[in-house]
Amino acid sequence: MRKLIFAVTTALAVGLITPVTATATTPQDDVKAFQQYFYDKFPNVKKGDFKDGVYAINEDFRAQWLNSEEFPPYEESITKGEKMFNTPFANGKTYADCLPNGGKAIRQMYPYFDTAAGEIKTLEGEINACRKANNEDPLKYKKGPITDLTAYIAYNSRGKVFNVGVPNDERALAAYEQGKKQFYMKRGQLNLACADCHVTNAGGYARSDLLSPALGNLSHFPVYRLKWQELGTAHRRFGGCNENIRAKAFPPQSDEYKSLEYFLTVMSKGIEANGPATRK
Amino acid sequence: MKIRLLSSAASVVALLSVITSPVAFSAAHGDMIAEGKRIAFDRKLGNCLTCHVIAGGQAAGNLGPPLIAMKARFPDKNVLRSQIWDSTVKNPATPMPPFGRHNILTEKQIDLVTEYILTL
Numbered sequence: 001m002r003k004l005i006f007a008v009t010t011a012l013a014v015g016l017i018t019p020v021t022a023t024a025t026t027p028q029d030d031v032k033a034f035q036q037y038f039y040d041k042f043p044n045v046k047k048g049d050f051k052d053g054v055y056a057i058n059e060d061f062r063a064q065w066l067n068s069e070e071f072p073p074y075e076e077s078i079t080k081g082e083k084m085f086n087t088p089f090a091n092g093k094t095y096a097d098c099l100p101n102g103g104k105a106i107r108q109m110y111p112y113f114d115t116a117a118g119e120i121k122t123l124e125g126e127i128n129a130c131r132k133a134n135n136e137d138p139l140k141y142k143k144g145p146i147t148d149l150t151a152y153i154a155y156n157s158r159g160k161v162f163n164v165g166v167p168n169d170e171r172a173l174a175a176y177e178q179g180k181k182q183f184y185m186k187r188g189q190l191n192l193a194c195a196d197c198h199v200t201n202a203g204g205y206a207r208s209d210l211l212s213p214a215l216g217n218l219s220h221f222p223v224y225r226l227k228w229q230e231l232g233t234a235h236r237r238f239g240g241c242n243e244n245i246r247a248k249a250f251p252p253q254s255d256e257y258k259s260l261e262y263f264l265t266v267m268s269k270g271i272e273a274n275g276p277a278t279r280k
Numbered sequence: 281m282k283i284r285l286l287s288s289a290a291s292v293v294a295l296l297s298v299i300t301s302p303v304a305f306s307a308a309h310g311d312m313i314a315e316g317k318r319i320a321f322d323r324k325l326g327n328c329l330t331c332h333v334i335a336g337g338q339a340a341g342n343l344g345p346p347l348i349a350m351k352a353r354f355p356d357k358n359v360l361r362s363q364i365w366d367s368t369v370k371n372p373a374t375p376m377p378p379f380g381r382h383n384i385l386t387e388k389q390i391d392l393v394t395e396y397i398l399t400l
Contacts, residue, residue, distance in 0.1 A: 189377070189382050189383075189384055190377040190382070190384070191368070191377050191378055191382060192375055192377070196373075196375040197375070200373070200375065201343050201375060204341065204342055204343045205341040205342045205343070206330050206331065206341045206343060207329060207330050207339050207340070207341045208339045208341070209341075
């Protein structure tokens, strides 16, 4: 299994990316191989714990983290988000009028491929689409009010399970393949792929940073990082990881990051939503 | 390139001494080693400690093997230099950055790092 993923990494690294063909692996095959790789690599980690990132794979860090969860620094944001959610727009409508299920317990549905629109829909994108439809200014995509709102939505979605698939649609498969490519492709002056750190070397230390497994990497977003002293979206984090390897970050909600988020979420089928969360 | 290398008066003196006396040679070599170590440890340059345990380095990572007994394992200096210049030749999937091919370090900096690593 390890070999298999390695082979994928290498092929993509040297640019032998082929379009989906009869012989290509299906997303379902990929999910199985991807998850099994981590189960084999971390035989002592309970499958349900991968949602906790680095705190799933190190007892000491986990204990410290659980301690800090008694007074989580994101609490205030959840309260602000709830207020935002319940405050009607100028025209009297609310987010509940646009979002599925009245906006409750929906975090685990995102991102998904919308076959009618022919594109990936993210939770942040849908929030701004809702604002636009109601003549409100869009929110910035990396931090600030948008993360208050998604923190509130994530919080009331805790325990729901991710089950995002790839519909049988050429455009959906293409978006999936783009995300997969983004994930395995070496980039930047330091020539590193996301997969180098979060697959091949997950569980290893880069300096004193323990590298989290890619499985469950996004289940808990938005994340309050002690380094940021505030919440950030997944796309903000992607940008940080890209800049660390001296690659230019893509803008939040770019096709590149949407597809990356899509790929990682498809891979995390069965993982529980547990956001927001605190990280170093 | 050559001109930029001799940026400090000290290195000019060191280099001249190499040519003139064997005693000064070891002093100059010592300077090279010290400079190689500085480059290897500098977070903005080699930052080798991200992945390798190296004697004297703090908070090292473990993505690569500890750098020890290098002379025994790399009797040919060029093989070591090539590993640092472009680690992907030997292993295309390696996480180790290609320090020469991607211009992360200059040729001279790679020479100095190579000298230093060989002392480990």
